[in-house]
Amino acid sequence: MHKGRLEAFSDGVLAIIITIMVLEMKVPHSSDLGALQAILPIFGGYVLSFIYVGIYWNNHHHLFQAVKHVNGAVLWANLHLLFWLSLLPFASGWMGENHFAKWPVAVYGLILIMAGAAYYILVRVLLAGHGPESTLAKAIGSDRKGTISLVIYAVGIALAFVHPIIAFAIYSIVAVIWLIPDRRIEKHLAS
Amino acid sequence: MHKGRLEAFSDGVLAIIITIMVLEMKVPHSSDLGALQAILPIFGGYVLSFIYVGIYWNNHHHLFQAVKHVNGAVLWANLHLLFWLSLLPFASGWMGENHFAKWPVAVYGLILIMAGAAYYILVRVLLAGHGPESTLAKAIGSDRKGTISLVIYAVGIALAFVHPIIAFAIYSIVAVIWLIPDRRIEKHLAS
Amino acid sequence: MHKGRLEAFSDGVLAIIITIMVLEMKVPHSSDLGALQAILPIFGGYVLSFIYVGIYWNNHHHLFQAVKHVNGAVLWANLHLLFWLSLLPFASGWMGENHFAKWPVAVYGLILIMAGAAYYILVRVLLAGHGPESTLAKAIGSDRKGTISLVIYAVGIALAFVHPIIAFAIYSIVAVIWLIPDRRIEKHLAS
Amino acid sequence: MHKGRLEAFSDGVLAIIITIMVLEMKVPHSSDLGALQAILPIFGGYVLSFIYVGIYWNNHHHLFQAVKHVNGAVLWANLHLLFWLSLLPFASGWMGENHFAKWPVAVYGLILIMAGAAYYILVRVLLAGHGPESTLAKAIGSDRKGTISLVIYAVGIALAFVHPIIAFAIYSIVAVIWLIPDRRIEKHLAS
Numbered sequence: 001m002h003k004g005r006l007e008a009f010s011d012g013v014l015a016i017i018i019t020i021m022v023l024e025m026k027v028p029h030s031s032d033l034g035a036l037q038a039i040l041p042i043f044g045g046y047v048l049s050f051i052y053v054g055i056y057w058n059n060h061h062h063l064f065q066a067v068k069h070v071n072g073a074v075l076w077a078n079l080h081l082l083f084w085l086s087l088l089p090f091a092s093g094w095m096g097e098n099h100f101a102k103w104p105v106a107v108y109g110l111i112l113i114m115a116g117a118a119y120y121i122l123v124r125v126l127l128a129g130h131g132p133e134s135t136l137a138k139a140i141g142s143d144r145k146g147t148i149s150l151v152i153y154a155v156g157i158a159l160a161f162v163h164p165i166i167a168f169a170i171y172s173i174v175a176v177i178w179l180i181p182d183r184r185i186e187k188h189l190a191s
Numbered sequence: 192m193h194k195g196r197l198e199a200f201s202d203g204v205l206a207i208i209i210t211i212m213v214l215e216m217k218v219p220h221s222s223d224l225g226a227l228q229a230i231l232p233i234f235g236g237y238v239l240s241f242i243y244v245g246i247y248w249n250n251h252h253h254l255f256q257a258v259k260h261v262n263g264a265v266l267w268a269n270l271h272l273l274f275w276l277s278l279l280p281f282a283s284g285w286m287g288e289n290h291f292a293k294w295p296v297a298v299y300g301l302i303l304i305m306a307g308a309a310y311y312i313l314v315r316v317l318l319a320g321h322g323p324e325s326t327l328a329k330a331i332g333s334d335r336k337g338t339i340s341l342v343i344y345a346v347g348i349a350l351a352f353v354h355p356i357i358a359f360a361i362y363s364i365v366a367v368i369w370l371i372p373d374r375r376i377e378k379h380l381a382s
Numbered sequence: 383m384h385k386g387r388l389e390a391f392s393d394g395v396l397a398i399i400i401t402i403m404v405l406e407m408k409v410p411h412s413s414d415l416g417a418l419q420a421i422l423p424i425f426g427g428y429v430l431s432f433i434y435v436g437i438y439w440n441n442h443h444h445l446f447q448a449v450k451h452v453n454g455a456v457l458w459a460n461l462h463l464l465f466w467l468s469l470l471p472f473a474s475g476w477m478g479e480n481h482f483a484k485w486p487v488a489v490y491g492l493i494l495i496m497a498g499a500a501y502y503i504l505v506r507v508l509l510a511g512h513g514p515e516s517t518l519a520k521a522i523g524s525d526r527k528g529t530i531s532l533v534i535y536a537v538g539i540a541l542a543f544v545h546p547i548i549a550f551a552i553y554s555i556v557a558v559i560w561l562i563p564d565r566r567i568e569k570h571l572a573s
Numbered sequence: 574m575h576k577g578r579l580e581a582f583s584d585g586v587l588a589i590i591i592t593i594m595v596l597e598m599k600v601p602h603s604s605d606l607g608a609l610q611a612i613l614p615i616f617g618g619y620v621l622s623f624i625y626v627g628i629y630w631n632n633h634h635h636l637f638q639a640v641k642h643v644n645g646a647v648l649w650a651n652l653h654l655l656f657w658l659s660l661l662p663f664a665s666g667w668m669g670e671n672h673f674a675k676w677p678v679a680v681y682g683l684i685l686i687m688a689g690a691a692y693y694i695l696v697r698v699l700l701a702g703h704g705p706e707s708t709l710a711k712a713i714g715s716d717r718k719g720t721i722s723l724v725i726y727a728v729g730i731a732l733a734f735v736h737p738i739i740a741f742a743i744y745s746i747v748a749v750i751w752l753i754p755d756r757r758i759e760k761h762l763a764s
Contacts, residue, residue, distance in 0.1 A: 005198060005252055007578060012206030012394075015585030019593065020210065022659050024218065027597065027666040031674035050659070054652045058645070061578055072249070076370070079245045086213050086241070093218040101222035179649070196389060196443055203397030203585075211401065215409065263440065267561070270436045277404050277432070284409040292413035387580060387634055394588030402592065406600065454631070458752070461627045468595050468623070475600040483604035 003070045006078055010060060013082045017089060018053040021046055024093035042096030045108075048172060049092040055178040056085060056115070066136040067126055077125040081118040087111050105164035109157040109171060116150050149174050194261050197269060201251060204273045208280060209244040212237055215284035233287030236299075239363060240283040246369040247276060247306070257327040258317055268316040272309040278302050296355040300348040300362060307341050340365050385452045388460055392442060395464045399471060400435040403428055406475035424478030427490075430554060431474040437560040438467060438497070448518040449508055459507040463500040469493050487546040491539040491553060498532050531556050576643045579651055583633060586655045590662060591626040594619055597666035615669030618681075621745060622665040628751040629658060629688070639709040640699055650698040654691040660684050678737035682730040682744060689723050722747050 025042050028035035091111045095104040123140060130136045156170035216233050219226035282302045286295040314331060321327045347361035407424050410417035473493045477486040505522060512518045538552035598615050601608035664684045668677040696713060703709045729743035 002256075005202060008199060008581060009202045009206055009248060011578060011582045012203055012585055013210055015582055016207055016210040016589055018655075019586055019589040019659055020214065022663055023214070023593065023596070025663050027663060027670050029670065031667075031671035031677055033676055036676075036680070047656075050652075050656055054649070057582060057652075058648050061648070065575075075249050075252070076245070079241075079248075082209075083238075083241055086210055090213055090216050090218060094222075097218050097220065098222035103224055103227075104222055107227070193447075196393060199390060200393045200397055200439060203394055204401055207398055207401040211405065214405070266440050266443070267436070270432075270439075273400075274429075274432055277401055281404055281407050281409060285413075288409050288411065289413035294415055294418075295413055298418070384638075387584060390581060391584045391588055391630060394585055395592055398589055398592040402596065405596070457631050457634070458627070461623075461630075464591075465620075465623055468592055472595055472598050472600060476604075479600050479602065480604035485606055485609075486604055489609070 003064055003067055006070055006075060007064055010078060010082065011057075013086065014053055014057045014060070017085055018050055018057075021049055021053075021089040021092055024089060024096065039096075041099045042093065044100075044168075045092040045096035048168070048175060049088050051175050051179070052112070052115075053085065053088065055175065056081075056119070059119070059178070063123065063126070063136075063140075066134075066139045068130060068134070068136070070126075071129060073125050074122070074129065077118070077122040081115065081122050084111055084115040084118050088115075100164045100168055102160050102164045105167045106157050106160040109153050109160060109167055112171060112174075113150055113153045113157070116146065116153060120146055120150070145177065149177070194255055194258055197261055197266060198255055201269060201273065202248075204277065205244055205248045205251070208276055209241055209248075212240055212244075212280040212283055215280060215287065230287075232290045233284065235291075235359075236283040236287035239359070239366060240279050242366050242370070243303070243306075244276065244279065246366065247272075247310070250310070250369070254314065254317070254327075254331075257325075257330045259321065259325070259327070261317075262320060264316050265313070265320065268309070268313040272306065272313050275302055275306040275309050279306075291355045291359055293351050293355045296358045297348045297351040300344050300351060300358060303362060303365075304341055304344045304348070307337065307344060311337055311341075336368065340368070385446055385449050388452055388457060389446055392460060392464065393439075396435055396439045396442075396467065399467055400432055400439075403431050403435075403471040403474055406471060406478065421478075423481045424475065426550075427474040427478035427482075430550070430557060431470050433557050433561070434494070434497075435467065435470065437557065438463075438501070441501070441560070445505065445508070445518075445522075448516075448521045450512060450516070450518070452508075453511060455507050456504070456511065459500070459504040463497065463504050466493055466497040466500050470497075482546045482550055484542050484546045487549045488539045488542040491535050491542060491549060494553060494556075495532055495535045495539070498528065498535060502528055502532075527559065531559070576637055576640050579643055579648060580637055583651060583655065584630075587626055587630045587633075587658065590658055591623055591630075594622055594626075594662040594665055597662060597669065612669075614672045615666065617741075618665040618669035621741070621748060622661050624748050624752070625685070625688075626658065626661065628748065629654075629692070632692070632751070636696065636699070636709075636713075639707075639712045641703060641707070641709070643699075644702060646698050647695070647702065650691070650695040654688065654695050657684055657688040657691050661688075673737045673741055675733050675737045678740045679730050679733040682726050682733060682740060685744060685747075686723055686726045686730070689719065689726060693719055693723075718750065722750070 025039055025046060028039065088111060091104070091108040095101075095108050098104050120143070123143060123146070127134075127137055127140065152170060152174050156167040156174075159170065160167035216230055216237060219230065279302060282295070282299040286292075286299050289295050311334070314334060314337070318325075318328055318331065343361060343365050347358040347365075350361065351358035407421055407428060410421065470493060473486070473490040477483075477490050480486050502525070505525060505528070509516075509519055509522065534552060534556050538549040538556075541552065542549035598612055598619060601612065661684060664677070664681040668674075668681050671677050693716070696716065696719070700707075700710055700713065725743060725747050729740040729747075732743065733740035
C-alpha cells in the first residue's frame with residue numbers, strides 16, 4: 001500500500017484544523033482596540049495551538065520520509081492521532097473563552113497528552129512493520145523527546161490546579177523544545 | 192482518465208467532513224467540568240461519526256488501490272457517496288444536541304444506510320468498467336459485509352423507536368465490524 | 383509551469399465549498415420531524431448547489447486532462463472561477479433561509495451566470511495558449527452547451543420575478559443538462 | 574527533503590483560508606435587496622482578501638517552481654507565512670462588520686505587513702539554502718516589489734487614522750501591482 005494518500009489525507013486534516021481554529025476568534029461587533037484586547041486570550045491559545053499543529057505536521061512529514069510502506073494498522077493509528085488533534089480547536093477555544101481557567105487549561109493539556117501518546121503509538125506501529133534494522137528504526141532511535149514531553153504535560157496538568165498560567169507556560173516550553181526540528185531523521189536519511 | 196484527481200478530491204472532502212464535525216461541539220461559556228458533561232452526547236456522536244468517516248476513507252483507499260481507470264459514471268457515483276457522507280456532521284450534531292432522541296437517531300441511521308447504498312453503487316459502477324476477471328472483481332468478492340451492514344442499519348432505525356440508545360449501540364457494532372480492515376483487497380493485491 | 387498545483391488547489395477549494403455549504407443547515411434545537419421540515423428549503427438549495435459544484439469539478443477535471451501547460455493568466459482565470467463558486471454557499475443559504483423568495487433566487491441565478499462566464503473565460507484563456515490545432519481545441523469544439531446555459535440562466539433570473547419556483551426549476555434543468563458528462567473531451571483524448 | 578508535501582499543505586491551508594472567509598458574510602434573515610446592501614462592506618473586504626490570498630498562492634507557486642530542496646527552517650518560515658495569512662479572514666470580517674472603521678482597517682494593514690515580511694523571510698531562508706548562483710537567486714533578483722509593498726502598507730496604516738477609505742484604497746493599489754504575475758521567475762525558468 002502506498003503512503004501517498006495517507007500523507008495527503010493527513011495534510012488535508014491538519015490544514016483544516018490549523019485554519020478553522022481561527023474561527024474560534026469571533027469577529028467583535030465593536031471597532032475599538034478594546035475589542036481586540038478582549039479576544040487576546042483566545043488569540044494566545046490560537047498561537048500555541050497553531051504552533052502545536054505545525055510541530056505535528058513537521059514531525060509527521062519527517063517521520064513519513066523514512067516510511068517505506070503502510071498497512072491497515074498504520075492507517076488507524078494515524079486516524080487516532082488526527083482524532084486527538086481535531087479536538088485542539090475546541091480545547092483551545094474553551095481555554096481562551098474562559099481566560100485560562102483551570103479546567104479548560106487542564107483539558108487542553110489532556111488533549112496534548114493524548115495526541116502525544118497517539119503519535120507514540122503511530123511510531124510503534126510503523127516500527128513493527130519495518131523492523132529494527134530499518135532506516136526508520138535508526139532514524140527514530142530512542143525517541144526520548146516524545147516520552148519526556150508526556151511527563152511534562154502531566155506535570156503541567158497537575159499545576160493547572162495551582163495556577164493555570166503555570167500550566168500554559170509549561171505547554172509552551174514543550175512546544176519550544178519541539179520547534180527544534182527532528183534532525184535525527186534528517187541526518188539518517190542524508191547518510 | 193486518471194484516478195489521481197478523484198482520490199485527491201475525495202480525500203479533501205472527507206478530510207473536511209471529519210474536521211468540521213468538531214465545530215458542532217460549541218465552546219461552552221462556563222469553565223467548569225459540568226459544561227463538558229453537557230456536551231458529552233455531542234462528543235459521543237462525534238466519536239462515532241469520526242470512526243465512520245475513517246472507515247469510509249480506509250475502504251475508499253483500499254478500493255481504489257485495485258482500480259485501474261475511472262469514467263464519468265464513476266465520478267458521479269463517487270460524488271453521490273460524498274453527498275451522503277457530507278450530511279453526517281448535520282445528523283451527528285442533531286443527534287447530540289437532542290441527547291439521542293428517537294427521530295435524530297433514526298435519521299442518523301438513514302444517512303448511514305444511504306451512504307452504505309452509495310458505496311455499494313460505486314463498487315458496482317467500478318466493477319462494470321473492470322470486468323469479472325479483474326483484480327478489482329476478485330478483491331471485492333461477494334461483498335457480504337456491505338449488504339449485511341445495510342440490513343443491520345435498517346434494524347437499528349426500527350429499534351430507534353423502541354429506544355434510541357439501542358439504535359446507537361447497533362450503529363456502533365457495525366462500525367466495529369468495519370474497523371477490521373478489508374483484508375480481502377490487501378490479500379489479492381499482494382498475491 | 384505545471385498544471386498539478388493548479389489542479390490540487392482547485393480541488394481543495396471545490397472540496398471545501400461543497401462541504402461548508404452543509405454548515406448553512408443549522409442543527410435544529412427541537413428533535414421532532416417538524417424541525418427537519420422547516421429546513422427542507424435549505425436542504426433543497428444544498429442539493430442543487432452540491433450538484434453544481436460537482437458539475438464544475440467534473441468539467442474542470444475533464445478540461446484539464448487536455449491541458450498541456452498553464453501560465454499566469456490561466457491561474458487568474460481559474461481563481462476568478464473559484465471566486466464565483468465560493469459565493470454559492472452564501473447564495474444557497476440565503477435562498478433556503480428565505481424559502482425561495484424572489485431576490486435570493488435571482489441572486490443565486492446571477493452567481494450561476496457569473497460562474498458560467500468565468501468558466502467560459504477560463505476556456506478561452508486556455509485555448510489562447512494551446513492554439514486551434516491542439517487536442518484541447520478539438521476536444522472543446524464549439525462549446526455550445528456553455529453558451530446556451532448562460533442564456534437559460536438569464537431567462538431563469540427574469541422569471542424569478544414572476545415566480546421564484548419557476549427560476550429554481552430552470553436552474554435545475556441546466557444542472558440536468560450538465561450531469562451528462564462532457565463526452566467530447568473524453569472522446570478526443572481516447573482517439 | 575521533498576518540497577511536494579510542503580506545497581500540498583500550503584495549498585490546503587490557502588484553499589481553506591480563501592473559502593472560509595466567505596463564512597464571515599452571514600446569510601441575512603431578510604430577503605430584500607436592502608439586506609444585501611447591508612453586507613456590501615463585508616463583501617468588499619472579502620473581494621480584496623480573496624485577491625490577496627490569490628496573489629500569495631500565485632507567488633508561492635512561482636517561487637517554489639525554482640526551489641530545489643527544503644529543510645526544517647523552510648518548513649517553519651512557510652508556516653509563519655501561513656499563520657499571518659490565516660488571520661486575514663478575521664481581520665477582513667472585523668473590517669467589514671464595522672464598515673471600515675479606522676482601527677479594523679489599520680489592523681488589516683498590519684496583517685498585510687506581517688504577511689509581506691513573512692514572505693520576505695521565507696525567500697531569504699530559501700536563498701540561504703540555494704546559494705547566490707542558483708536559478709532561484711537569479712529568478713528572485715532584487716525583490717524590489719516586496720520591499721516597496723511593505724513601505725506602502727505602512728503608509729496606508731498611518732493614513733487609516735486620517736480616513737480609513739484612503740488606507741483601503743492604498744491596500745487595493747498594492748494588490749493591483751501584484752496582480753501582474755511574477756514574470757521574473759517565469760522568464761528565468763524558461764531560459
